[in-house]
Amino acid sequence: MRATSAADIAIEVSGLTASYGHKVVLTNVSFSVKRGEVFAILGGSGSGKTTILRHLIGQARPAAGAVKVLDTDVAAAPEDQLRRLRSRFGVLYQTGALFGGMTVGENVGLPLRELTNLPDAAVDVLVRLKLRLVGLEGAENLYPAELSGGMRKRAGLARAMALDPDLLFFDEPSSGLDPVLAAGLDRLIVKLRDAFGTTMVLVTHDLDSVMAVADRVILLSGQARGVVAEGDPRQIEKSAARAEVRDFFSRCGLRHASAGIDSTVTNRIPENGQ
Amino acid sequence: MKPFQIQDDADALRILFGPRFVRTDTAAFWDEIDDSVRGTSRERVELDFTACTRYDSSTVVLAAALRTQCEQRGISCELHTPSGNFDELLSAASAQPPDLRTRTTAPASDRRYPTRIGDAAVRLAESVYRALVFTGESAAALAEVLRHPGRTRWGETWRILQGAGADALPIVALICFLMGVIMAFQAAVQLHTFGADIYVADLVALSIVRELGPLMTAIICAGRSGAGFAAELGAMKVGEEVDAMVTMGLDVQRFLVTPKILALLAALPCLTVLGNLIAILGGMLISATVLGLPCAVYWNETVAALGYSDFFGGLAKSFVFAALIAGIGCYRGLEVGTDAQDVGRKTTSAVVTGIFFIILADAGFSVLYHVMGI
Structure with a gap:
């Protein structure tokens, strides 16, 4: 009974309205993410990026509309179904959210030990495998406090991937990383997508990383309380009609010239952010 | 299949x-x-x-x-x-x-006994030194309050006073009441055999006001406020809020520690006095019901038994206990490192150390009062 299209749609959001109490943050947001896609949710500060993420991972319930993740209606699903869904996706939090009292290896092994019946020997090898995939082999016995910010993120990613999720969420993956590390993480995201076909959803405002890895994006606006642009970021950058979208993609004309932006623009410092 | x-x-x-x-x-x-x-x-x-x-x-x-x-x-x-x-x-x-393999074993430090004893001694000396520095800084900050009262964060102090004082009243009242009841019961059984029923009032009044009232109230406060202070400051340490404060050039002592010490210095004596009164009422209730002693007689006997030195001797202790609880709570809170487990460890330690020092100070007071003849 499953429709053919449902098989290749990982996330479907239709008519989502999100609010905190009486404050409405998003109205009537609809978009969908295909399987195996690297999808970015862009937007300025306070535009509701994190709100959408919270709705996608079931930490917030929509005021109206429906959120379907991996064919499960997040808003309507009973708790046991949600729990099953949660083991099918991983979330990389902004600062890694590693458990400080456990070593890196214990952190990565935790979901494996708690949520599966795999023998200990298998868990140990799996932990090593996951750490190897993120380039942290040999770091099993270090504590999160002993890691740098970039290593903590990668360890968090290894933990998010512990259960071979179909879907990975990244909250601000490049925040707090230097350009080299951020690029490394971008490459890792694409590599993992290519190797595992994992659907990747990035919540970010790092344009460089979006241009490098994202297949499709949506741009949220705080004023419009919803989506103001959707599609291939490189296309949007070139042909956006709305001033708001153009400003975002050109950093108000300050962004270093890439395709389609006149280089003279970047040398002009705008006044009053116009 | x-x-x-x-x-x-x-x-x-x-x-x-x-x-x-x-x-x-x-x-x-x-x-x-x-x-x-x-x-x-x-x-x-x-x-x-x-x-x-x-x-x-x-x-x-x-x-x-x-x-x-x-x-x-x-x-x-x-x-x-x-x-x-x-x-x-x-x-x-x-x-x-x-x-x-090489990384699995943490830096193999020298684990022989002389080294370990030496390490422990150095650590102990360091912690004593840090505690002394903290005590000195706290005292200096309190002296600063007297010199420049306007620079103290009275709003913050008031907020803490609410939490550490007024909000603690129900539990302090309940425990002190029960303590009065228990003491009166025990005393009634013993003294009744000698026909000395009336001395239940003396016994309850003196032991509560001189000793048990201040002690029990302080122990309750160590569990409530001492733990609360340590956890609050610990969470701020983990969130780098304390670091932010230092880099802004704000004095952590004046900003975070002094208001807590001041609040508890005000709250604990008040709680102690109220706790004493309620414990005496508990004793009165038991005497009236079990021994059939009229309440007026009990009250007069209590007033006659208590001297000013008993009352103020007990009260003086509660000031010292307050400074100990708040100081130790803040000190442990500021010791927290970077992870959540540390907050739990230091909070536990704040209560344990706090109660230990309360008992130690109480023993000191007993000796002091004995020497002074109070």
């Missing part, structure tokens, strides 16, 4: 994996497959994953483990892998990180 088949042929042990072999299957059949390979007497093992299109990293780990086992026993192992990233994962799972 099992998601795999074992064929024990004459030339080789063949394990054929089905189209779907994922984590749950790996967990369920790990031992069975492992045992079959372990128990085989064949020269060759063939692991056939070619049909397996739905696999995950646990499947790969199983394959790697089986292959390693064969290699260790000198059996030849043939692995047929499916298309996809199986091979890539397999090489990642099989590779032994070269520096794993």
